[in-house]
Amino acid sequence: MIKVTLKDGSINEYKKGITIKEVAESISAGLARVALAGEVDGVVRDLGYKLENDCKLNLLTFDDEGGREAFRHTSSHIMAQAVKRLYPEAKLAIGPAIDTGFYYDFDVEKPFSPEDLEKIENEMNKIIKENYAIERFVLPRDEAIKFMEEKGETYKVELIKELPEDEEISFYRQGEFVDLCAGPHLSSTGKVKAFKLLSVAGAYWRGSEKNKMLQRIYGTSFPKKSQLDEYLARLEEAKKRDHRKLGRELDLFDIFEEGPGFPFFLPKGMVLRNILIDYWRQEHKKRGYQEISTPIILNEDLWHRSGHWDHYKENMYFTTIDDANYAIKPMNCPGGMLVYKRKLHSYRELPQRIAELGLVHRHELSGVLHGLMRVRCFTQDDAHIFMTTDQIKDEIKGVIELIDDFYKIFGFKYHVELSTRPENSMGTDEQWEVATNALREAMESMGMKYKINEGDGAFYGPKIDFHLEDSIGRTWQCGTIQLDFQMPERFDLTYIGPDGERHRPVMIHRVVFGSIERFIAILTEHYAGAFPVWLSPVQVKVLPILDKHHEYAKRVEQKLIENGLRVETDYRNEKIGYKIREAQLQKVPYMLVIGDKETENGTVAVRSRKDGDIGSMLLDDFVNKIVEEDRQKK
RNA sequence: GCUGGUGUGGCUCAGGGGCAGAGCAGCGCACUCGUAAUGCGCAGGUCGUGGGUUCGAUUCCCACCACCAGCUCCA
Secondary structure (H helix, E strand, O other): EEEEEEEOOEEEEEEEOOEEEHHHHHHHHHHHHHHOOOOOOEEOOOOOOOOOEEEEEEEEOOHHHHHHHHHHHHHHHHHHHHHHHHHHEEEEOOOOOOOOOEEEEEEEOOOOHHHHHHHHHHHHHHHHHHHEEEEEEOHHHHHHHHHHHHOOOHHHHHHHHHHOOOOOOOOEOOOOOOEEOOOOOEEEEHHHEEEEEEEEEEEEHHHOOOEEEEEEEEEEEOOHHHHHHHHHHHEEEEEEOHHHHHHHHHHOOEEEOOOOOOOOOHHHHHHHHHHHHHHHHHHHHHOEEEEOOOOOOHHHHHHHOOOOHHHHHHOOOEEEEEEEEEEEOOOHHHHHHHHHOOOOOOOOEEEEEEEHHHHHEOOOOOOHOEEOOOOEEEEEEEEEEEEHOOOOOOHHHHHHHHHHHHHHOOOEEEEEEEEOOOOOOOOOHHHHHHHHHHHHHHHOOOOOEEEOOOOOOOOOEEEEEEEEEEEOOEEEEEEEEEEEEEEEEEEHOOOOOOOOOOEOOOOEEEEEEEEHHHHHHHHHHHOOOOOOOOOOOOOOEEEEOOHHHOOOOOHHHHHHOOOOOOOEEEEOOHHHHHHHHHHHOOOEEEEEEEHHHHHOOEEEEEEEEEEEEEEEEEHHHHHHHHHHHOOOOO
């Protein structure tokens, strides 16, 4: 007999060799029905896995990551089986579960078309209906290679050959289909109740553009049809929130063919942009930052000195002026260096926090451009902090607090990643270690959770990245804090210490919004275009019912303007329902309907974007209410 | 940059080798109206750009450009 400890801490005894599935059945039929896999002493296993020793067992359902993964992974195998039936010459690459579903990469002569997807879906339904048992088996390395070679699965052969020596090489069989796979999987194909294939895309073998491009099919799957429908509805909702669509509809910004990746901001978008910038300036002033502005074009020589020429040239634009070579800045730091170097600095002046809203240009590949999220020119809300070594930790903490304060205002969730030394970088290992540890210590002293992002630092130093979560659950890097020992060295920055000697300052590069453009895109999707009062380009729309109400409407408008509110009045000769509809579609937070009653009583009939008609109130009361909402950043 | 798809009035989209269509928006006129679309009329397009095939191309072919979905890369 063996002792099995369950999640709730209870210990049951079973005979040796009992399967996970049988344990689930012994607990309840309901649990056995929803169990998809089991976690045995921390390792996720198939339901058919035999328990041979005392262990901790955690039964996994679709609500657990491990359960979901098994479910989606099996879904991808079903898809691969269907593809092999329809296109026997297709070679299998890899087919993992991902957060939102699964994909499988195939090497095929002809790319899949949307009609092909339909055929594949139909075949998958057959496979699910046929309800094959899924069996695991293990082969020794040489047999495994031979097995896959015979099938002509060259990618699988390559994968097996690269597996570590001691790795068990497992396969899963369902009907006529066998795939190399670590598992775990569901016990049969019939368990996948609801799935949909979503898209086809090219994807490089092993993610390297040097390799052949394969055809990837994305799909998603759920135990219940209702869950699938819910997911698809969420995708639709995400489409509605797309900032590119909303940006045009709400006249915030636009991008033209004449300037791919170079966005134009329209009057309403500028209102939003300027509010963000005003707030940014105010908060930075409070925290001891000074602001500068450096040129967009600077002599190429500067970029040789900064290391950008060696490490960032591919992303830069160049130009010539009077036969001399110049570069368009992709970053603000070198300009900041020149400003620091103008004068000798005393240790008493440090830390120096120098901010710059700098417009940078970067040559991004045409295929990655995406509305305001990925552009070729954007405004970084940059700052460079020059400091002594013992000021590092406090300065980093200060920036972390600043970023947290900003994101909280907008109600964003975010997570933090620490990026370490990349391959093509400057400096010594020791410098990198000191810098990386400084960032780590600052975060740990604040009790922050973070993920390590190996090899993803800037070429001049490690960084802390802040990733905001948008409406679709995509994450976008916004804020970043980068610690840099290289630029001060390269530009021979110094300060005079208490000892009268020259010392080398350390530098932080940091942004809060990251890029104003991207931040506006994220805000737009986050609020689905319905910006809170303090950010709305138009806060109040005055809607007179008839032309005889225009005079009072004008007075209302004037009063709101006097109180610093952003207001528009619809004087057109249209029915009130029409005016409301339009204001509502423009997502104006408050509409004021002005008719006989209001004109007589000095009131306004308030309609909120969110709650509809909320009744009449005195004009003064309304003004106070909105001014207060604006002030509180609601 | 790579793979696939798309490109027709400001927007959303239909059409298709032989005079280019609709709805919304715009403009004009009428209606004076209380919480998401009043009615009638008018105007608006070299069918992304450049080549080619053809008696004739917006339609078929080629190249380029832009956009979309991914890949790779990133604020």
